[in-house]
Amino acid sequence: MCLIRAFEREIHVLNKDGLVSGTAHLYIGMEAIAVGACAAMADGDFLTSTHRGHGHCIARHLDPARMMAEILGRSDGYCRGKGGSMHITDRSKGVLGADGIVGGGIPIAVGAAYGLRLMNKSSVVFCFFGEGASNQGSFHEALNLAAIQRLSVVFICENNQWALSAPFVATTAGGSVAKRAAAYGIVGEEVDGNDIDAVFAAATRAAGRAREGLGPALIECQSYRWEGHSIFTRQEIRQQEEIDDWKRRDPIERCRRKLIETQMASAEDLALIETEVGAEIARAAEFAKSSPNPDESSALEDIYA
Amino acid sequence: MRQISFAVALNEALKEEMRRDPVVFVAGEDIGKMGGLFKVTQGLLEEFGAGRVLDTPISEAAIAGLGVGGALVGTRPVIEFQFLDFITIAMDQIINHAAKLRYMTGGMVSVPLVIRAPVCGGIGLGAQHSQSLEAWFVHVPGIKVVMPATPRDAKGLLKSAIRDDNPVLFLEHRRLYAATGEVPSGDHMVPLGTAEVKREGSDVTVVATGRTVSLALAAADRLSEQAIKIEVIDLRTLKPFDMQTISNSVGKTNRVVVVNDGWRTCGYAAEIVASIQSECFYDLDFPVQRVCNKDAPMPAAAALERSLMVSEEQIVAACSAAMSS
Numbered sequence: 001m002c003l004i005r006a007f008e009r010e011i012h013v014l015n016k017d018g019l020v021s022g023t024a025h026l027y028i029g030m031e032a033i034a035v036g037a038c039a040a041m042a043d044g045d046f047l048t049s050t051h052r053g054h055g056h057c058i059a060r061h062l063d064p065a066r067m068m069a070e071i072l073g074r075s076d077g078y079c080r081g082k083g084g085s086m087h088i089t090d091r092s093k094g095v096l097g098a099d100g101i102v103g104g105g106i107p108i109a110v111g112a113a114y115g116l117r118l119m120n121k122s123s124v125v126f127c128f129f130g131e132g133a134s135n136q137g138s139f140h141e142a143l144n145l146a147a148i149q150r151l152s153v154v155f156i157c158e159n160n161q162w163a164l165s166a167p168f169v170a171t172t173a174g175g176s177v178a179k180r181a182a183a184y185g186i187v188g189e190e191v192d193g194n195d196i197d198a199v200f201a202a203a204t205r206a207a208g209r210a211r212e213g214l215g216p217a218l219i220e221c222q223s224y225r226w227e228g229h230s231i232f233t234r235q236e237i238r239q240q241e242e243i244d245d246w247k248r249r250d251p252i253e254r255c256r257r258k259l260i261e262t263q264m265a266s267a268e269d270l271a272l273i274e275t276e277v278g279a280e281i282a283r284a285a286e287f288a289k290s291s292p293n294p295d296e297s298s299a300l301e302d303i304y305a
Numbered sequence: 306m307r308q309i310s311f312a313v314a315l316n317e318a319l320k321e322e323m324r325r326d327p328v329v330f331v332a333g334e335d336i337g338k339m340g341g342l343f344k345v346t347q348g349l350l351e352e353f354g355a356g357r358v359l360d361t362p363i364s365e366a367a368i369a370g371l372g373v374g375g376a377l378v379g380t381r382p383v384i385e386f387q388f389l390d391f392i393t394i395a396m397d398q399i400i401n402h403a404a405k406l407r408y409m410t411g412g413m414v415s416v417p418l419v420i421r422a423p424v425c426g427g428i429g430l431g432a433q434h435s436q437s438l439e440a441w442f443v444h445v446p447g448i449k450v451v452m453p454a455t456p457r458d459a460k461g462l463l464k465s466a467i468r469d470d471n472p473v474l475f476l477e478h479r480r481l482y483a484a485t486g487e488v489p490s491g492d493h494m495v496p497l498g499t500a501e502v503k504r505e506g507s508d509v510t511v512v513a514t515g516r517t518v519s520l521a522l523a524a525a526d527r528l529s530e531q532a533i534k535i536e537v538i539d540l541r542t543l544k545p546f547d548m549q550t551i552s553n554s555v556g557k558t559n560r561v562v563v564v565n566d567g568w569r570t571c572g573y574a575a576e577i578v579a580s581i582q583s584e585c586f587y588d589l590d591f592p593v594q595r596v597c598n599k600d601a602p603m604p605a606a607a608a609l610e611r612s613l614m615v616s617e618e619q620i621v622a623a624c625s626a627a628m629s630s
Contacts, residue, residue, distance in 0.1 A: 046378065080411030087409040096377050097410065101401050107370020108377065108402065115375035115382070118330055118356060125374075138397070141367035148362065302412035303446050305470035 001031035001196070001252045002273055004055045006281045007064050008227075011054075011071060011085075014285065015231045021073030024085040027055035029194075029226035032251035033158050034059040036199025037126060037219075040154075040207050046094040046112050047126040048105035050158075051086045052225070053098030056128055060093050064280060065287035074291035081294040082302065103129060103136030106155070110142045113151040113216075124152045124210045126203070131159040131168050131220075134177045143218070147184040150215035154206040157220040158193065164229040165237045178220035186216050193221030194251040197258075223251070306487040314456035314488045315345045315421075315477065318463035319383065321492065323353050326381060329467060332359035332371055333385030333421075342387050343423060343482050365391050369398030369420070376418040377406070381467060388434045389422040389476065403472040404447030415470045419463070423479040424452070425516065425566050426603040426610055435603035435610075437567035439514075442474045443544045443576065449497060450543040452476045454518035456486040458541055461495025469497060476543075478516040478566075500547035502554065506534035509624045510554040510561045512577055514540050517564040517596075517615050524620035533628055543573060551577070552585055559590040560627040566615045569597035591630065594623040 008026040015024070027034065034055035041047070041060070049056040057067055062078070070077025071085045078088050089097035096112060099105040109127035116123045133139055134157060146153045157177045161168050169175065181188025187206065191198045199221055206217035224246035228236055236243075259265040309317070323329045330353075331346055337360035340347030350358040361368050365386060372382040386392045392399065403416050426435030443450050449471055453459040459477070466473040503518060504525055513521040518539040525535035536554050540546055555561055561581055565574040578593045599613040 048374075078411070079409060079413065082411045083409045089410045089413055091377070091410075091414055096374070097406065097414075099402075101397055104397055104402060107367045107398060108374035110367065111371040111374020111376075111382070112378045113374070114359075114371055115328075115378040115380035118375070118380055119328060119378070137394075138366045138370065141362070141364035142370060144362055145364060145367045145371065149359075302408050302410075304449075305407055305412075305415040305417075 001035050001255065002277045003064065003280065004031045004034065004058045005252060006277045007054060007058060007284070010068070010281050010285055012231065014072065019072050019289065020231065021071070022084045023230045023232045024071055025052040025230045026225070026227040027052055029246065029251070030158055030160055030223045031055055032196040032255070033156065033193045033199055033221045033223055036196040037156050037203040039200050040203035041094070041126060042124070044094070044121060044123045045126065046096055046123060047128065048096050048109040048112070049098040049128050050105065050130055051098065051100050051102070052130065053086070053088060057088050057090070057095055057098070060095050062088070062090050062093060062095060065284040068284045068288035069291040072288045072291070073293070074288060075294040076287070076291035080298060103133035103138040105129065106133065106138050106142040109153050110146045110151055113146065113153045114149065117151065122211055124154060124207045126154050126156060128156050128158060131157055131172065131177055132163040134180065135172060143184045143186070143216070146216040147186045150213065152210035153216040154203060154210060155216060155218040156203070157218065158223060159220055160223050160225040162225070162238060176220065178218060181218040186218060188218045188220070190220045190222065193223035194249050194254060196251060196255050306489065308485045309456055309488050310482065311456045311459050311477070311484045312344050312482040314460040315463055316347055317488070318460045319346065319349060320352065322464055322467045323349065323357065328380040329383065330357040330359065330375070330380060331383045331385065332361050332368060334361055334363055334387050336360060336385055341385065343479065345421070346385070365394035366398055369395035369403070372418045372420065373398055373402050373406070373416060376416045377414055381417045383419040383421060383467060386420065386422040389424045389438055390433050390436050392420070392422060392438070399448070399472070400445055404445050408447060416472050417470045418472045419466045419475055420472065421475045421477065424476040425478050425480070426614060427480045429605050429607055429610060431605040432602035437598065439476055439543055440567055440571060440573045443573060447472065449473045449545065450476065451497060451541070452478070452515040452543055453541060454481070454515050454539045456484065456488045457493070458495050460488050461493050462497065462541060464494050465497050473497070476515065480516055495541070497542045498545045498547060500541055500550040501539045502536060502550065503539050504535065504537040506536035506558065508534045508558055508560065509627050510536045510538060510551070510558045511564060511620065511624065512538045512540060512551055512561065513564040514543060514573065515566065517566050520615060520617045521564055521620055523617045524624065527617070527621055528624055533624065535624060546577070548580060548584065551581060555581060555585040555588050559588050561589070562594040562596060562620065562623040562627055564596045564615060564620055566598050568600050569595065570600050572597050591627045594627050596620055596623050
């Protein structure tokens with residue numbers, strides 16, 4: 001979680017220096033969802049991500065240096081500079097890709113689960129999407145197909161309460177994404193997305209059921225993005241009071257308190273983590289900044305296999 | 306050699322590829338027990354089981370996503386849209402995902418996906434079941450587009466499409482399903498990207514696609530009565546198309562008619578015409594002619610439908626015009 005937050009803060013800095021190629025959608029405030037859910041993943045599992053995908057990639061142990069190089073449009077990036085922030089992918093680590101289309105990754109997760117079953121793999125596909133995607137047709141088509149085929153997909157809705165400028169309550173009938181699971185006859189569960197243990201427990205339950213062949217589940221994680229919609233966002237439409245209120249429910253601070261209270265870690269241990277994270281991000285930024293621009297000739301490569 | 310229909314040839318290609326490669330699977334509406342609306346998937350469910358022959362809900366976006374996701378993890382899906390018109394519901398998955406994932410990941414992944422669909426009008430189904438949208442897909446980098454004209458090519462091209470590592474849109478003219486012709490049994494392959502000269506001639510080159518190939522051959526027969534010798538080229542693959550075969554022919558005939566039964570404006574024929582103008586300009590003795598469907602939604606009434614679609618007469622007229630000076 002600390003690594004994700006530090007990574008995103010560094011992206012802010014790099015953007016101020018004019019180094020980010022295009023935009024980036026920061027995950028600050030939502031770290032417990034990616035880390036909690038991905039901790040329930042096994043080797044051979046896959047995930048599909050979203051336009052706000054840096055957290056999922058770091059939680060799946062992608063290299064922050066190569067991620068940062070991609071965001072800066074450099075040749076050492078995961079996609080050789082062709083994807084940018086919204087398309088970071090590492091198939092070898094099961095990350096089938098961030099996705100620039102809201103709801104675009106949901107049917108792909110279902111297809112991946114179908115293909116994996118065909119190949120007799122017991123893998124589970126973790127499908128991340130935002131609350132806005134739950135109003136796309138692709139969400140309903142994909143949940144229906146996954147349910148009717150009992151596919152091993154854990155649908156994880158990251159409800160950060162806001163689309164770019166539209167609040168959840170004003171755009172989403174029924175007031176709950178999790179309850180939509182009932183329409184497809186699958187388990188739907190709402191959890192506190194700022195509580196890493198709650199997310200981990202729900203994801204573990206859902207993945208366990210899927211591995212037993214009991215089909216998909218939908219988990220709605222309540223959380224909040226601290227920053228604007230993207231690093232391009234200049235106008236903040238949300239009330240400062242609301243932002244401050246959610247910052248008081250900081251998932252990292254909550255985790256830190258719990259670790260110390262339960263004596264699972266000391267303040268010194270946690271300080272050491274922060275130091276290591278700082279060093280790793282500094283190394284990543286240095287690597288990304290020194291990575292060369294991609295050669296122009298590569299713009300016409302990789303169109304066809 | 307044995308004669309089989311276009312639909313049976315496609316069916317044979319699917320069966321052979323599914324026997325050869327256990328990760329090939331088919332999915333679409335009514336393709337299982339029913340064997341598909343046009344019977345192309347008949348018998349697959351019985352032979353390969355429900356795991357590899359998936360009767361889907363009426364959810365085109367999910368069908369396309371099933372294909373993209375399946376391809377990403379290493380299977381080779383062949384998805385069917387009951388009519389090409391229905392692909393409009395799945396465009397996000399095809400245009401924003403299938404066509405771009407390889408590029409956006411810097412070549413990290415590939416999407417070996419075949420998308421089959423019947424195309425064009427001619428059977429009175431009206432404007433939402435008769436469109437020829439090939440130009441849309443040819444326009445998008447990352448997709449290949451195939452359109453066979455004969456049972457022989459239907460089998461050979463579908464087998465090549467399934468073995469290709471890219472998304473391939475495989476268009477089947479619905480008036481060709483019952484057409485019969487010689488088809489080799491066994492592993493008959495036709496490589497993607499190669500045109501075929503169906504008839505040699507020295508006066509006018511007719512470049513045709515899909516069903517219009519047979520119209521062009523009939524037009525060539527009629528023109529031969531006037532001693533006009535038509536060379537007919539079947540493009541077979543619309544993208545990447547075989548410019549070399551076209552150039553060779555134009556170098557010989559110096560006159561060209563391009564035929565495609567999609568709409569004229571910004572249609573597939575326009576791209577071929579433009580390529581001929583730029584690559585064969587000094588070979589041309591007459592402006593390149595275009596014969597296309599007229600720019601209107603397809604009506605249901607047979608008489609109206611006929612009036613909009615490419616006909617043998619129009620090809621004869623275009624060739625005669627090309628010979629007029």
